[in-house]
Amino acid sequence: MSEREFPREELDFRLCVTSGQVFRFVECGGSVWRGVDGGDVIEASHESGGRWRVRSFPDPAAADRFLRAEVRLADVVRRIVELEPSWKPLVDRFPGLRVLRQARADETLFSFLCTVNNHLSRIHRLVQTLGSFGECVGDGLFRFPVAGAIAEIGESRLREMGFGYRARTITAVAQELVARGEDWLPSLKSMPYEEAVRALCDLPGVGRKVADCVCLFGLGFDEAVPVDVHLWRATAERFFPDWVGKSLTEHRYRAVGDYYREKFGRLAGFAHQYLFYDSIQRGRRGRETKRPRR
DNA sequence: AGCGAACCGGAC
DNA sequence: TCCGGTTCGC
Numbered sequence: 001m002s003e004r005e006f007p008r009e010e011l012d013f014r015l016c017v018t019s020g021q022v023f024r025f026v027e028c029g030g031s032v033w034r035g036v037d038g039g040d041v042i043e044a045s046h047e048s049g050g051r052w053r054v055r056s057f058p059d060p061a062a063a064d065r066f067l068r069a070e071v072r073l074a075d076v077v078r079r080i081v082e083l084e085p086s087w088k089p090l091v092d093r094f095p096g097l098r099v100l101r102q103a104r105a106d107e108t109l110f111s112f113l114c115t116v117n118n119h120l121s122r123i124h125r126l127v128q129t130l131g132s133f134g135e136c137v138g139d140g141l142f143r144f145p146v147a148g149a150i151a152e153i154g155e156s157r158l159r160e161m162g163f164g165y166r167a168r169t170i171t172a173v174a175q176e177l178v179a180r181g182e183d184w185l186p187s188l189k190s191m192p193y194e195e196a197v198r199a200l201c202d203l204p205g206v207g208r209k210v211a212d213c214v215c216l217f218g219l220g221f222d223e224a225v226p227v228d229v230h231l232w233r234a235t236a237e238r239f240f241p242d243w244v245g246k247s248l249t250e251h252r253y254r255a256v257g258d259y260y261r262e263k264f265g266r267l268a269g270f271a272h273q274y275l276f277y278d279s280i281q282r283g284r285r286g287r288e289t290k291r292p293r294r
Numbered sequence: 295a296g297c298g299a300a301c302c303g304g305a306c
Numbered sequence: 307t308c309c310g311g312t313t314c315g316c
Contacts, residue, residue: 020310112310112311113311115310115311116310116311116312117301117302117309117310117311117312118302118303118304118309118310118311119303119304119305119306119308119309119310120309120310121304121305122303122304122305122309123310125304159302162302162303162304163302163303164301164302164303164304165300165301165302165303166301166302167302169312204312205311205312205313206312207311207312207313208311208312209310209311209312210311210312213310226310228310228311229309229310229311230310231310246296246297247296247297247298248311249295249296249297250295250296251295251296252296276310279310280310283310
């Protein structure tokens, strides 16, 4: 089995799989992380403070695809800071944060349907639950189920398992994917970004945010900028002061994405990930230190 | 166009 | 009481 080592500044595996891009990786034992992408198990380990060693099987090349090993993060980060110097503290705070690429866009789609108006801890549980309907490829490791298998679970059973109102959209999307055929979703890769977004938003329960997540993490559109409520607030504070406190409308969503695409071009997806994760952290810290209300 | 409310259920 | 959103009705 081939193994690849990444310098610290090129990869923090734990950060990558816990920063809201994928939801099925777990820590097993000390400093070993394991999960499944596509048909392959991906495993990473490191000695404290050391470099991450990553391997995958049965396909030893799967890990490189998942981590986009061909991207030299040092170059990306340097270019981002050249384009927007105010990003320096952000990229310094999260060394080794890479944008991942999932092998199957359907896993990305169903995963982010689980994130709708939800907490990270419950998101993990729900996505793991969906995953357990796929083919078992090891101890607690599952290939993600195909759309047909998800459709067969049924809305009522999903509700029983705690999916709430997401049960309806997940089932509806699964049926829709079955109807369109398995080639439909991957075929969006060869469309222009805007067309892919429109096609995804056509699916029930899929709006701009989920569509952009699928575009960035599942379909390979590096210019996609998913704007959630945290990134929205952080962006308004930095670049759109007039919009602080305002709601995120369709028009403003587009303006934010276009702003970052204009500034960062094809690096917009990578650049957004730093501010996104920072805004999540701030949200958590803010809650922890929040005083009880009168 | 922009805003607010409803929506499941679990975490804090 | 608050969500890493979408949809619907003003």
